[in-house]
Amino acid sequence: MLHILYGTRSDYRGEVEFDKNSIKLFSINKWAELRRNHFSIVFQELKLFPTLSGLENILIKSHLTRTTDLNTILRMAEKLKISEILEKKCEKISLGEQQRIAIIRALAQPFDWILLDEPFSNLDPENIKNASSLILQECKKRNAGLIITALKEDEYFSYNLKLIM
Amino acid sequence: MNLLTKVIWEGKSRWQILVAGAGYCVGLFLVLFSLQLYLDIESVLYPDGNESDFYEYLIISKKISSFNTVESYLLGRGNSVLFSKEEIEDLEKQNFIKSLGEFKSSKFITILSSSDFGFKSEIFFESIPEKYLEQVPQNWSWKERDKYIPILISSEYLNLYNFVYAAIHGLPFVSKSVLPLKSVKIDIYNSEDLTKRKNFKAKIVGVSDRIPSILVPEGFIDWANENYGNVTYTSPSRIIIEMDRASKPELEKFLNDQNYMANKERLKLSHFERVFQIVFSVILLVGILFVILSFVIIIVNFQLLVARSNEEIELLIKLGYTPKMLTRNFNIHFIKVISLVTILAFTFFFFVHSMFVSFLSNKGLDSDLSLSFVIVVFGIGFFILSFLLNWLSIHISLKKSF
Numbered sequence: 341m342l343h344i345l346y347g348t349r350s351d352y353r354g355e356v357e358f359d360k361n362s363i364k365l366f367s368i369n370k371w372a373e374l375r376r377n378h379f380s381i382v383f384q385e386l387k388l389f390p391t392l393s394g395l396e397n398i399l400i401k402s403h404l405t406r407t408t409d410l411n412t413i414l415r416m417a418e419k420l421k422i423s424e425i426l427e428k429k430c431e432k433i434s435l436g437e438q439q440r441i442a443i444i445r446a447l448a449q450p451f452d453w454i455l456l457d458e459p460f461s462n463l464d465p466e467n468i469k470n471a472s473s474l475i476l477q478e479c480k481k482r483n484a485g486l487i488i489t490a491l492k493e494d495e496y497f498s499y500n501l502k503l504i505m
Numbered sequence: 506m507n508l509l510t511k512v513i514w515e516g517k518s519r520w521q522i523l524v525a526g527a528g529y530c531v532g533l534f535l536v537l538f539s540l541q542l543y544l545d546i547e548s549v550l551y552p553d554g555n556e557s558d559f560y561e562y563l564i565i566s567k568k569i570s571s572f573n574t575v576e577s578y579l580l581g582r583g584n585s586v587l588f589s590k591e592e593i594e595d596l597e598k599q600n601f602i603k604s605l606g607e608f609k610s611s612k613f614i615t616i617l618s619s620s621d622f623g624f625k626s627e628i629f630f631e632s633i634p635e636k637y638l639e640q641v642p643q644n645w646s647w648k649e650r651d652k653y654i655p656i657l658i659s660s661e662y663l664n665l666y667n668f669v670y671a672a673i674h675g676l677p678f679v680s681k682s683v684l685p686l687k688s689v690k691i692d693i694y695n696s697e698d699l700t701k702r703k704n705f706k707a708k709i710v711g712v713s714d715r716i717p718s719i720l721v722p723e724g725f726i727d728w729a730n731e732n733y734g735n736v737t738y739t740s741p742s743r744i745i746i747e748m749d750r751a752s753k754p755e756l757e758k759f760l761n762d763q764n765y766m767a768n769k770e771r772l773k774l775s776h777f778e779r780v781f782q783i784v785f786s787v788i789l790l791v792g793i794l795f796v797i798l799s800f801v802i803i804i805v806n807f808q809l810l811v812a813r814s815n816e817e818i819e820l821l822i823k824l825g826y827t828p829k830m831l832t833r834n835f836n837i838h839f840i841k842v843i844s845l846v847t848i849l850a851f852t853f854f855f856f857v858h859s860m861f862v863s864f865l866s867n868k869g870l871d872s873d874l875s876l877s878f879v880i881v882v883f884g885i886g887f888f889i890l891s892f893l894l895n896w897l898s899i900h901i902s903l904k905k906s907f
């Protein structure tokens with residue numbers, strides 16, 4: 341579902357509208373603009389560049405808008421306890437660390453909606469707590485909405501809508 | 506390093522691009538060098554830049570053979586070397602001849618004497634229609650009662666005078682600009698009736714590179730032939746033609762068929778020029794082939810790179826990069842490669858060209874071998890063309906990958 345909302349899959353029936361326009365009609369440049377300023381995502385499969393370091397993976401995203409400075413990124417990394425591995429190549433770090441890099445990458449840009457596709461699948465409870473509070477804080481800052489998919493029921497956020505499938 | 510560059514380029518072998526770049530460099534060098542070689546040789550052949558003049562005007566006459574020598578001896582006249590009316594009409598019909606002018610020659614005896622030049626000699630006069638002179642001197646006309654006769658001499662004669670006659674007799678050299686200041690006397694008379702004679706003052710008003718003769722205005726020849734000449738024929742023995750530069754081979758064939766001759770050296774040079782043009786074209790062709798081939802390899806490699814970076818490109822697009830940003834990144838790299846090889850090719854070219862120039866001047870062929878503006882413009886044009894082609898190719902292959 342998140343892939344549909346993010347415009348990366350179009351093999352669905354029915355209609356998805358954004359600002360009353362069918363998203364199937366959006367051009368590649370329109371999607372690029374949406375993904376830079378309105379939607380942010382943490383992919384289930386993380387999708388980091390293995391040859392780049394953790395920090396570079398975040399910067400390649402934040403450089404697009406330059407709304408998040410390096411200090412903010414470093415503070416977020418500290419909060420998620422990954423400051424030490426920021427300079428390591430992503431192929432050399434653990435899945436849990438990669439997941440936290442992907443979360444920070446998603447937060448290092450402006451957005452109206454953040455889409456989280458099983459964002460905590462590789463994290464222990466303490467890290468989940470840190471991550472969810474950071475996400476919430478960033479959402480509040482932007483007055484942004486949050487859509488999350490998860491396998492188990494959880495109470496990381498105070499949801500106002502739950503779809504159980 | 507730019508992060509985008511790192512994602513797209515890291516871990517990908519670039520040696521094909523380097524090899525292709527070297528090929529491009531060699532090709533571009535060959536193209537530049539052959540072009541410059543062409544311009545150099547042209548400037549050595551035609552130092553004054555009046556190359557068109559060299560071929561556009563030719564003077565033709567009949568060949569002197571033992572046959573017409575005997576004929577003229579028997580008939581006592583030079584008739585067999587004259588062009589008949591029919592022959593002139595035939596010449597006019599040839600489509601490689603744009604126009605022709607007849608030489609009129611003096612039919613009286615002419616003695617030139619000049620204390621300034623230190624000699625006295627029997628000479629001849631000729632005239633041709635004004636349009637065949639490369640430059641018509643001021644006051645190029647003559648009427649009875651004019652104070653002097655304007656004379657135009659071949660620049661070769663001036664050289665002969667300066668380098669042979671004046672040098673032997675220890676006389677001062679005469680430059681073109683002081684020629685008109687020298688006083689010259691002309692005596693003309695009828696060869697059969699010595700009472701018919703007259704003397705004139707004359708002025709050498711200029712020199713001609715084109716016409717190897719001593720020229721006076723047509724008005725003077727007409728008047729003097731009528732009053733002092735004793736030969737009745739009016740057919741010309743020499744004809745100047747204005748020809749189509751492109752049809753040298755036809756002209757040569759025609760001259761051979763008709764047993765005519767022309768200023769031989771010029772036609773010989775045209776032979777040389779043709780051989781040279783072939784050599785030049787071959788080098789140019791090889792150079793162009795090299796460039797095209799390497800250029801194709803470079804473009805294919807960039808496309809391959811786009812294909813191999815498919816995953817990365819897909820992810821970059823998912824992160825919010827536009828195709829334009831990616832195209833720009835590829836183009837920057839392309840420009841770097843092309844700039845490098847272009848600069849290398851030019852450097853190599855400058856080096857070889859300066860060696861070539863010093864080789865030529867060692868051989869005594871001094872000429873103005875400055876680098877041509879054309880070459881620089883050509884190099885820049887090439888660069889821009891390459892860039893546009895690659896931009897298009899990247900643009901297309903990137904579009905395919907989404």
